[in-house]
Amino acid sequence: MRATKLFWNTLRQAPAGVDLPGQQLLLRAGLLRSPAPTVWTLLPLGQQGWERLLACTAQVAQDAGAQPVAFPWARPPESESGRGARWRCGEPAGWAAWDLASRELRSYRQLPQLWYAVQPHLFAHVNTRAGLLGSALSRRLELFGLYASLEEALAGQEALAEAYGALWSRLGLPLAAVAAGPRDAVAWLWEHPDGETAFFRCARCGYAGLPAATEAPPPPADASPMLPMEEVETPDCTTIAALAEYLGISPAQTMKVVFYTVEQEDQVVCAVIRGDLNIDEQKLARALGNKPFRLSTDSEVRWVGSVPGYGSPIGLKRVQVLADPSVMAARNLVAGANKEPFHIRNVNAGRDFSVHQVVDLRAARAGDPCPGCGEPLEEAHGFALGEVAVQTAEEVGISDAHYLDQAGQSQPLVMLSMVFDLDRIWVTLAEVHRDENGLRWPAPVAPVQVHLVAIKLDVPGVAQMAERVYERLRQAGLCVLFDDRDERPGVAFKDADLLGAPLRLTVSPRALEAGGIEAKWRTAAESEVVAEEALASLIAPLLS
Structure with a gap:
């Protein structure tokens, strides 16, 4: 291409309001423009560089046997039909991949399958300081693998992660592989203080994990004797802080109780944790089988026999109790009396209320012991550039995604989902490969x-x-x-x-x-x- 025929204008200075130096250079080099914060237009050379990145990532998928598809960007409503139904735009492509698999894959002879697509993705929040890295809309390469068993899916995940790891090394892209969930789920982050994704790491053993994937070691059991329950009046004590101050005790001597409603089942769940800790709702989601849930309304709390602000798991009806290990290990906690304005001293799990499931609900925090070696964890931040996870049809609530095995028996499909944010990766390459004079692109993705x-x-x-x-x-x-x-x-x-x-x-x-x-x-x-x-x-x- 000839510069005299190219739509290309460089800038001596970057426009105001752009903080990250790599994005300043992208603007100055004539690769993109920004009509508004977090809104970007890729100019011809910028789009050409982005397409070269797409070609590199797609080639890795093709080398692994993936076939290109195009999924819808809008999802049909679940309860409405007809011409007046409103479709939900910006939905992740995972639902479409499951839908396609459940309709088309019937036999073990069709497995495994590996598909890839380039899909737009909408983020719930924007980060104006991060520019393109904080944009509400991004283009992603999404891979979906369908397998006959968990073992095959995990082997596929390992092979793909190795292939893409080699590509990122070739491009000089420093990604941190961070534990993101069960079955070796991973999130790939570019560490940066302005990143929207918090994670924890251990300087001693190298552990790194998202908060929802970081499990706290079980607390030591309190061997104190269980004391008789005692009701105490506690006016205007509807928070842990107010309760602890009124009674002159530590928040760790109280029980935090939160009510949730599983929407598909109208099931109320009572989640309990020690009062000085917080509930990680991603951990709770896994415990509930990833079914949609929300905080219960006041009327729902009263329907199960409790009172907002004074709740406890004692004597409840039509409720499922999930307890964090911190509650099981504690003795003689202060919990609500399910009537206003009273609490009860010396509440103990097992003796005073039944627990349906003991599950780690604790939101990790800096200073917690590392799951690997016990050293204190450090908190860091980064921009999420990719992720991978393996799930079965049952875990995502899809009942008809099955195939017939060699014996003619119906078996659930297993899906590998791997996603890379191409827009963010392209910008991150500009942040990493630069000097005081401008950009220094790796050859495979240079415009x-x-x-x-x-x-x-x-x-x-x-x-x-x-x-x-x-x-x-x-x-x-x-x-x-x-x-x-x-x-x-x-x-x-x-x-x-x-x-x-x-x-x-x-x-x-x-x-x-x-x-x-x-x-x-x-x-x-x-x-x-x-x-x-x-x-x-x-x-x-x-x-x-």
Whole structure:
């Protein structure tokens, strides 16, 4: 492509309001523009670089046997039908993959299947400080694998994670693999203090995990004797803090009680945890089989026999009690009396109320012991760039996603879901590969691989050499930007550094007098003059 025909304008200064240096360079290099915070337009060179990243990631999927598909971006309503039904836009593609699998996959002979699609994704929140990394809309590469067993799905996950790990290493992308859930679920993060995703890590053993995946070791059991329950009046004590202050006790001596309603079943759940701890609702979701749930209304709390602000699991009706191990290990806690304004001292699990399930509900926090070695955990933040998980049809509540095995028996399908946020990865590459002069793209994803600069095209021999070099590079299969503008050398070289192509070639009267073409790799400190005949060996690294 020729610069004189290209829609490309560089900026000497980045617009105000853009904090991250890599995104400032993307703007200055003429790769994108921002009409509003977290809203972006990719210009031709930016889109070309993004498409090269897409080609790299899609090639890994194809090498693993994945086939391209296109899923709908809107989901049909579950309870409405007809022309007036409202579809939900921006839904993740997982539902469509499950729907397709349940309709089309009937036999073990059709397994395994691996599909990939490029899908838009809507985020619930925006981060204006993060620019494109905090945008509400992003384009993602999503892979879905259907398998006959968990073992096969986990083996597929391991192979794909290894293949993509090799790609990220080749691109110099420093991603942290963070534990994200059961069965070795992983989230890939680029660590940054402005990142929206918190995680915990251990400096001693290297453990890293999302809060919902970080399990606290079971607390030591309190061997104190169980004391008789005692009702005490506690006016205006509807919070743990107010209760602890009124009774002159530590929040750790109280019981926190939260009521939730599982929407599909109209089942009220009473979740209990020690008063100084918080409930992690992602952990609760796993305990409930990932069924939709919400906080119970006041009327629902009263329906099971409790009172808002003074609740406890004692004597409840039509309720399922989930207890954190911190409650099971404690003795003589203070809990609500299920009537206002009273609490009860010396409440003990097992003796005073039944527990349907003991499950880790605790929200992890900095300073908690590491699950691996017991050292205190540190909190860090990062931008989520990818994730992978394996789930069965039963776990996601899909009853008809089954196949017939070799014995003719119906078996549930198992799905591997792997997602990479291409927009965020592209921007992260700009944040990682840069210097004070501009971008320094890895060759496989560079918007252009060679930046050809012609100086003084009106001098005899310059235009002819530049045209020959341009055609040779194009015939070799390289993506080339031919800067044929009538600009001063300093401006042309500054723009080339901003854009960050791996190799800059300069055709000028001085280079011709020296016997060839001036070549400078973006990561090198000095340039060299190479003969035209040596071009093939010079560009060989770009072709590999």
